[in-house]
Amino acid sequence: MSNLERSIARKQSLMKHLFSTVQLALAFFLFTAFTIKQDNLQKLARVDVKGLDGKIVNTGTFANDGKPIVVAFWATWCAPCKKELNEIAEVYADWQKETGVKLIAISIDDARNSPKVKPYVEQQGWEYEVYLDENQDFKRAMNVNNVPHTFVLNGNNEVVWQTNVYNPNGGVENIYNEVKKVAAAGSAPKPE
């Protein structure tokens, strides 16, 4: 073999190695990217609920421009639920200013109490989006056992955190810490 041929062969061999190394690296990257992305983050179930304006809305259409969403299940007869949502109401404006979060309150009140949901919401002056889940379809699909049950969602409507108890010792602060994490992750440059 001449020197040129050897050098070409060496280059080809190097290229082959480089190519398979790149392929390996790419495969590894894709594998980890896929497995990390599919981290078993629970997707928000897609169920029909009713707005306070009477319109049927599918929960799959809940969106907040990629900013965090809090979904809180409550009922007019659930005292800790009301305590939690009233506590958040006091700081909601600040939360929205800092993170752009949207809180969606899902009432599981059935036909006995659902007529009282809108009057209660207005009495308390809540600024949340409120929906009625009268036959508890959404509650069942999200595996909610009892209320209160509060979920924090990221920009892709995936559950990143949840709690099923009202904790008066900083429970509301914990919810907000998770919201801030989602907001920070959302504004970080994407690894593309």
Added chain:
Amino acid sequence: MTGFLNFAIAQLPNIAGGQIHGNFQFDAQYYNPDSTISAPVVPEKALSNGFGNIIYTNGKFMAGVRYEHYLNVMQGFPVGYKGTGIPYRFATYNNDGLEITVGSSYDQFGSGLVYRTYEERGLGYDNALDGMRIRWSPYHGVYLKGIWGKQRNFFSQSPGIVRGFDGELNLNELLGSKMDSCKTTWVLGGSFVSKYQSDQNPFLALPQNVGTWAARANMISSKFNLYGEYAYKINDPTLGNNFIYKPGTAVFVSASYANKGLGISVSMKQIDNFGYRSDRDAAGTSSMINYLPALTKQHTYQLAAFYPYATQPNGETGWQVEAGYKFKKGTKLGGKYGTSVTLNYSASYGLDTTELHDMDAASLGYSTNNFALGQIYFQDVNLEIFKKVSPKFKGTFLYSYMTYNKNVIEGKSGYPLIVSHIAVFDLIFKLSDKLTFRTDIEHLYTKEDHGSWGLLLAEMTMGEHWFAAAMDQYNYGNEVADDRIHYVNTQLGYYWGTNRIVVGYGKQRAGIFCVGGVCRFVPASNGFSLTLTSSF
């Protein structure tokens, strides 16, 4: 090597996409024999209920199962629950707006007057439909539902076949741009349900197909909401109505006004012979096809819920009026953080009926004057005030004046109307960042029944995981000195993530425990209890 990697990468989207989630709950109670509180003797000594739900979701497909065990069923739950099984399993697919569910389903037509299948785990109530359920929105603003199946009855099925159809029209969505300028939403709906059960009765010619229909209308504006529904059932002789051939009717109307700190709601209903079951010989909470909620205020404080009202499906007229206002912070009555005041009045009366002594086999039973009231069943007037006094102290005060017809509501006789005055103070103190203390002081004053009761509850929440509570309900006003018993009960709970474990010990008084319009009687008990719940 690279070939394998390429293959592996190609498989990833198939692995990814589907998700499995669920929840479970385990309850167990140990029963000490205790004759002082008339606690029944439990031969198994300890009883337990449990369930676990698993749901698989992948895009437009969802399937799930629920396993339940009753070994043996706990006191106060329907005794038909025996053993273990998978009484609930379903699969749903949404194909371009046509959603089909096979297996078990839950659904509601309108406000549930003619059809509502639902579950209430705390009561052991589950009338799921086993069959098929279809939901379809063929056009903007048109929502259709159809069901066909048999209802769950413990671990088997009720004999009747239930078929039904519901249509709802949202006129604003349907008429689109023509209604754009209209700020009011108009929704109309209609339903038809029919049940078939063969006639095995040798004496009476019973209708094998019993149909009900309902029509509803809802008008919603930004401040007002008006809803009305009327339902009619053809003759339906059952055990529940003493096999009369009278048709049934039900009316439900509600109106509300809500704006800037003020919320007012008024609801009224009248039902006449409107129990509707898929087994005409069923009793208790078995095989109910429809939902007739009580219209009275749902009380959550122990002594306020001492005498709860339960709907009388054979006939009643009831209403509830509630007005709530929040005095804004900074105003004289509002104080620094605002004050919420709610006034509520609800009542339920029997129908004004006249017995028809018709001796025909197809007896109509009675006739009703729909515009008059019969005897009083229940009434309460409530005042509730909530105030946050400082960042460390907030409290709720409730006063309730209640009238309870024990004979009708509990199916007894010879008892006078029980009139009681109830006062509750629910106070929360934030002792530090990691320690919150809540106390619930209640008093029920009455001259009837067992006399007056006092209740003291102390609850401590420590950090983010621990919770402890102690409660004493004392029947100090009982005429019989031996029956002036302290029902002391303690609880300790630990929470982490979505897991919870609660251990309790003490005496529980006999009482009626209600959720929605369905109640269960829980006998007295003395012993340990354990609850474990989790969702994943």
